[in-house]
Amino acid sequence: MGLFSGFSLSNSFIGNGFYLFQALRMAPxxxxxxxxxxxxxxxxxQSITEPIQAYIVPSGDAHQSEYIAPCDCRREYISGFNGSAGTAIVTEQSAAMWTDGRYFLQAAQQMDSNWTLMKMGLKETPTQEDWLISMLPEGARVGVDPFIIQTDQWKSMALALKNAGHLLVPIQENLIDAIWSNRPERPCQLLITLELSYTGLFNLRGSDVEYNPVFFAYAMVGTDTIRRTQCYLSPYTPVCLAKAVKNAREVEGMRRAHVKDAVALCEFFNWLEKEIQKDTVTEIMASDKAEDLRSQQEDFVSLSFATISSSGPDAAIIHYKPVPETNRKLSVGEIxxxxxxxxxxxxTTDVTRTVHFGTPTDYEKECFTYVLKGHIAVSAAVFPNGIKEPGYYEDGAFGIRIENLVLVVPAATKYNFRDRxxxxxxxxxxxPIQTKMINVDLLTQKEGLIELLPALGLCTSKIQPDYQPMGSQLTSEMSSLLGAEGETHRVSPTGGTFCIQGWHTDRKDRTGVL
Known part of the structure; x- marks a missing residue:
């Protein structure tokens, strides 16, 4: 089955370390x-016929977007928590916030004592429905803006509340908007029409949402006629699947974008390796430099999300964004x-790399290597047709994450069960991935030897032709990532994204050796 789908490997976990509690640096x-x-x-x-006893504030907008415009950041406005995922519920006496493990630390820092943090995924954390039922008076009414709650969430919530004698009611006026003074205006930026050399549903781009080339709109995609005049929207649309399956031109564009991105980031890490020795580089300076180098690449439009530039303990906050109040200096002694x-x-690109420009501890290398092992295992997976980036985070210590974008492609297997x-x-x-962080003794033979693809050779052969015209040698820009020159060690596999532990600068073919 010739399906190509692009997405990010993601299966983070949280580490619990015995570290002294770091003073909260984000003012709630x-x-x-x-x-x-x-x-x-x-x-x-005036939009309710009778009082409600609870109000639900989801994260999204009327388009169920993950990234939203400032005017739609209602959950952030009422709570102070600005992570990308979470649901706030306010009753007459209490307020609670449900979010996942990526945001436990951040939410705890950004919310004041009026709020109870509900840590999703933990056995002791109640569901939103169970918590509401335990808090509500008899025959209560629970309100929500029907435009920003997902259909399946509405159905499950309505059923659970009904069975407990309560009622979920739609509130046409958003109650957060009603109290939001100086609410930002809804963006209405100019549309951009792309040439036919690019491919898309409409070949239109916008900038109504920061970091996303989108504009506010709804679309109805039909064939020739409307099948039933009373049907305005079908329950399921084939357009989503068509957009998820990448055609040849889209795949080609994705590859070009990642070559350019790799060039920019190799330059960035080379710059950082030198500048960090001066003890003047901050998280914000590093973020700005990475953006500057990317902006020099052909057809750059914008960042795809707010850069997570995090040093030392800040790296344990999974979606940390440096601001002047939290801006730390980078150190050769920290991750x-x-x-x-x-x-x-x-x-569009999205990549995470974790590096150390001093001497990492054995424990840091151990944590990094186990994250790398998880990444290799996921990258090398073969799975039946039709059926999460590894990470490790210790509060107050450090965080480690490795993230690649991938295509889902057909796999050649010995057997083909039921022709699936x-x-x-x-x-x-x-x-590249920095190899000084790897404890090679923890790698298995399959993880540590070239068995799938000539890892580094494939990586550099794709970058080198685009890189040389910029006036620098690839080896000098990658030196901070590839370890000491002249050493030969084991390498790790999977598609040109894992690098040699040591590097032969005199090898013209740039491939790894044992």
Whole structure:
């Protein structure tokens, strides 16, 4: 089955270390007055026929987008928590926030004592439905903006509340908007029409949402006629599948984008290796430099998300974004994690690399290597047709993450059970992984030897032709990632994204040796 789908490998886990608690560096938002205003609106809003006893504030917008415009950041406004995932529920006496493990630390820092953090995935954490039922008075009404709650969430919530004697009701006026003074205006930027050399549903791009080439709109895609005049939207649309399956031109564009991105990041890490010795580089400076180098690449449009530039303990906050109040200096004695990406006309990138420009401890190398092993295992997986980036985070210590973008491609297997076919991953991220962080003794033979592809050789052969015209040698730019020159060690496999432990600079073919 010739399906190509691009996405990011993601299966993070959280490490619990015995470290002294780090003082909170993010000042929480004081929400006492906002909650008072919201609770008053729950009783008196003209858009409700009778008072409601609880109000649900989801994360998304009317398009169920992960990334939203400032005017739609309602959950952040009422709570102070600005992570990309979470649901707030406010009752007459309590306020609670549900979010996943990526944001436990961040949410705890950004919310004040008015809020209870509900850590999703933990056995002791109640579901939203169970918590509401335990908190509500008899025969309560629970309100939510019907435009920003997912259909399946509405159905499950409505059923659970009904069975407990309560009622979920749609509130046409968003109650957060009703109390939001100086709410940002909805963006309405100019549309950009792309040439036919690019491919897309409409070949239109916008900038209504930061870091995303989209604009506010709804589309109806039909054949020749509307099958039933009373049907405005079908329950399921084939357009989503068509957009998920990448055609040859889209795949070509994705590959080009990742070559450009790898060039920019190799330059960045080379710059950082030198500048960090001066003890002047901050998280924000590093973030700005990475953006500057990307912007010099052909067809650069913007970043694809806010750069996560995190040093030392900040790297344990999974979606940390440096601000002046939290901006740390980078140090040769600490881990540095950069999670970043860009929008190019021909593709979008998202890559994470974790590096150390001093001497990593044995424990840091052990943690890094286990993350790498997880990444290799996922990258090399072969799975039946039709059926998460590894990470490790210790509060107050450090965080480690490795992230590549991949294509889902058909896999050649010995057997073909029921003619279903099998799929595997083809990494398209070409940014090297720093090998000084690897404890090779922890790698198995399959993880440590070239068995799938000539890992580094494939990586550099794709980058080198585009890199040389920029006036620098690839080896000098990659020196900070590839370890000491002249050494030969084991290498790791999977699609040109894992690098030699040591590097032969005199080898013209740039392939690894044992």
């Amino acid at each position: 938002k004081i929400t006492t007055e906002l909650l008072r205003q919201l609770r008053q609106t729950m009783k008196t809003s 540095f994690l950069l999670d970043s990406g860009a929008q190019y006309k021909d593709g 076919g099998s799929l595997t991953f083809e990494p398209i991220t070409l940014v």
